[in-house]
Amino acid sequence: MSEIVLTTFNARYAHASFGLRYLMANLPPAPRERAKIIEFEVNQRPTDAIEKILAHDPKIVGVGVYIWNATQSAQLVAELKRVRPDVTVVIGGPEVSYEVEQQQICRDADYVITGEGDLAFAELCEALLNGKRPLMKVIHAELPVFETARQEKNSSRPYFSPPAGATGGAEINRDGSYLFPELRLPYDLYSEEDVAHRVIYVEASRGCPFKCEFCLSSLDVPVRNVPLDRFLGEMQKLLDRGVRQFKFVDRTFNLNLNIGRSILEFFLERYRPGMFLHFEMIPDRLPEALRAPIAKFPPGALQFEVGIQTFNEDVAQLISRRQDNAKVEENLRWLREHTDVHVHTDLIAGLPGEDLGSFARGFDRLVALRPQEIQVGILKRLRGTPIVRHDREWEMVYSPYPPYEVLKTKLIDFGTMQRLRRFSRYWDLVANSGNFIETTPMIWGDASPFESFMRFSDWLYERSSQRTHGIALEKLSEMVFEYLVSSLSRERRKVAEVAWRDYSRGARRDVPEFLRPYITERLDRSRGATALPKRQSRHLASMDSREGASPR
Numbered sequence: 001m002s003e004i005v006l007t008t009f010n011a012r013y014a015h016a017s018f019g020l021r022y023l024m025a026n027l028p029p030a031p032r033e034r035a036k037i038i039e040f041e042v043n044q045r046p047t048d049a050i051e052k053i054l055a056h057d058p059k060i061v062g063v064g065v066y067i068w069n070a071t072q073s074a075q076l077v078a079e080l081k082r083v084r085p086d087v088t089v090v091i092g093g094p095e096v097s098y099e100v101e102q103q104q105i106c107r108d109a110d111y112v113i114t115g116e117g118d119l120a121f122a123e124l125c126e127a128l129l130n131g132k133r134p135l136m137k138v139i140h141a142e143l144p145v146f147e148t149a150r151q152e153k154n155s156s157r158p159y160f161s162p163p164a165g166a167t168g169g170a171e172i173n174r175d176g177s178y179l180f181p182e183l184r185l186p187y188d189l190y191s192e193e194d195v196a197h198r199v200i201y202v203e204a205s206r207g208c209p210f211k212c213e214f215c216l217s218s219l220d221v222p223v224r225n226v227p228l229d230r231f232l233g234e235m236q237k238l239l240d241r242g243v244r245q246f247k248f249v250d251r252t253f254n255l256n257l258n259i260g261r262s263i264l265e266f267f268l269e270r271y272r273p274g275m276f277l278h279f280e281m282i283p284d285r286l287p288e289a290l291r292a293p294i295a296k297f298p299p300g301a302l303q304f305e306v307g308i309q310t311f312n313e314d315v316a317q318l319i320s321r322r323q324d325n326a327k328v329e330e331n332l333r334w335l336r337e338h339t340d341v342h343v344h345t346d347l348i349a350g351l352p353g354e355d356l357g358s359f360a361r362g363f364d365r366l367v368a369l370r371p372q373e374i375q376v377g378i379l380k381r382l383r384g385t386p387i388v389r390h391d392r393e394w395e396m397v398y399s400p401y402p403p404y405e406v407l408k409t410k411l412i413d414f415g416t417m418q419r420l421r422r423f424s425r426y427w428d429l430v431a432n433s434g435n436f437i438e439t440t441p442m443i444w445g446d447a448s449p450f451e452s453f454m455r456f457s458d459w460l461y462e463r464s465s466q467r468t469h470g471i472a473l474e475k476l477s478e479m480v481f482e483y484l485v486s487s488l489s490r491e492r493r494k495v496a497e498v499a500w501r502d503y504s505r506g507a508r509r510d511v512p513e514f515l516r517p518y519i520t521e522r523l524d525r526s527r528g529a530t531a532l533p534k535r536q537s538r539h540l541a542s543m544d545s546r547e548g549a550s551p552r
Contacts, residue, residue, distance in 0.1 A: 116206075203250055
């Protein structure tokens with residue numbers, strides 16, 4: 001039996017909940033011994049989750065609520081309180097930290113903790129287990145430790161000023177950012193199963209200095225860093241346990257150059273085959289201090305998530321986003337030409353003030369920089385973000401249901417927004433999947449990548465009977481082949497050769513039926529030269545066709 005159950009619905013099994021582990025780590029010793037983490041996936045039924053939770057006969061259930069699990073969490077809380085009204089339900093997380101009074105889940109829960117609840121949840125649990133029930137239902141968690149910020153040199157604004165009411169005795173870095181030594185780090189709570197099968201999330205800092213109005217991180221000030229020695233010590237423990245893949249959740253990994261460089265050098269010195277590090281970086285900040293260690297990592301070791309969002313400077317100014325686009329282009333070119341970093345970039349469609357033509361120009365500009373991935377996201381109205389101030393002027397209309405995507409704007413009607421959604425999905429399936437590395441550029445040739453892929457997207461939507469999910473790879477490959485040959489009049493044999501190189505790049509041995517007429521001679525040569533069994537000869541044909549091809 002566990003007096004405290006911490007639970008949430010993860011997007012999928014591989015995503016271990018970092019937030020729950022922080023809550024568990026910061027419970028006092030006695031409550032922590034009587035607490036348990038139980039994780040579910042969003043495709044699991046809330047009623048089944050309730051059954052598993054109640055099997056532990058808890059007194060307190062803490063639920064982490066996020067945009068991807070808001071619907072499931074609301075059902076879980078409502079039904080749990082109906083089945084066991086004596087259980088105290090505490091909710092927290094980004095989805096319930098703002099607009100609390102508008103949400104049914106907040107009315108159903110006993111307590112709502114807004115903001116960073118690492119310490120506030122611990123204090124609440126200790127009080128409840130001691131028979132004391134706080135009178136305030138909504139608990140606004142103060143940031144764990146802060147004191148007056150230093151002013152940034154040559155700047156008229158406070159450098160990451162703490163919010164009103166922040167308390168504590170924080171240490172301050174030389175650059176004016178904060179440490180938060182009071183928090184216990186959660187890394188020992190990753191189990192052996194987590195290490196073997198799940199994404200290991202880590203963070204060296206919290207907060208963001210920027211004010212982009214579409215992003216919740218713009219509300220997280222100041223930027224605070226985990227003491228570097230302490231953080232690297234925890235990373236060493238994870239390495240010793242066999243962890244090789246680390247996903248940093250820091251919003252601004254490269255803000256503090258000394259810390260960023262130290263972390264990169266730490267992992268570079270300990271590099272072993274199979275190590276993978278994911279960082280989210282500020283796109284226009286990549287000085288030599290960071291470039292030197294980045295360039296030393298081998299292929300497959302580093303992935304940078306680079307949020308471009310928009311190249312339209314008027315739109316960027318409208319939504320309070322500061323970005324030097326010339327520097328962004330310089331940095332992306334350097335990463336592609338001088339490093340083996342896998343570059344994942346983000347663009348947002350539907351921003352206030354941006355029409356389809358502007359978005360198309362930004363997309364084409366980004367394609368020309370050759371990042372390995374371009375994530376086309378549809379604008380979401382996250383709770384608490386100031387993007388709502390543009391609703392009237394730009395006629396922003398959002399879905400009232402998670403994930404609260406924009407449905408139309410003054411400049412992009414609903415039908416066009418739907419086309420952009422399909423564009424985003426098909427771009428993921430084709431361009432971002434790694435299955436069509438050589439084939440994808442053939443869709444546009446020398447024309448506009450956006451306009452060309454939009455035409456392909458419209459065609460694919462009709463050709464696939466209006467499906468955007470559940471398209472098997474072989475079927476998708478055949479439809480791409482058909483489009484290139486029939487709609488764009490590309491030369492069949494050349495398209496077939498490129499399509500086969502792409503298809504076989506993932507060590508696939510069976511030749512799709514639609515390609516067999518075009519590569520029969522190569523297969524025959526493989527069979528005749530070696531007289532091998534059928535499956536082995538196909539493998540040789542696959543290997544032969546990959547000569548000179550780029551690795552995936």
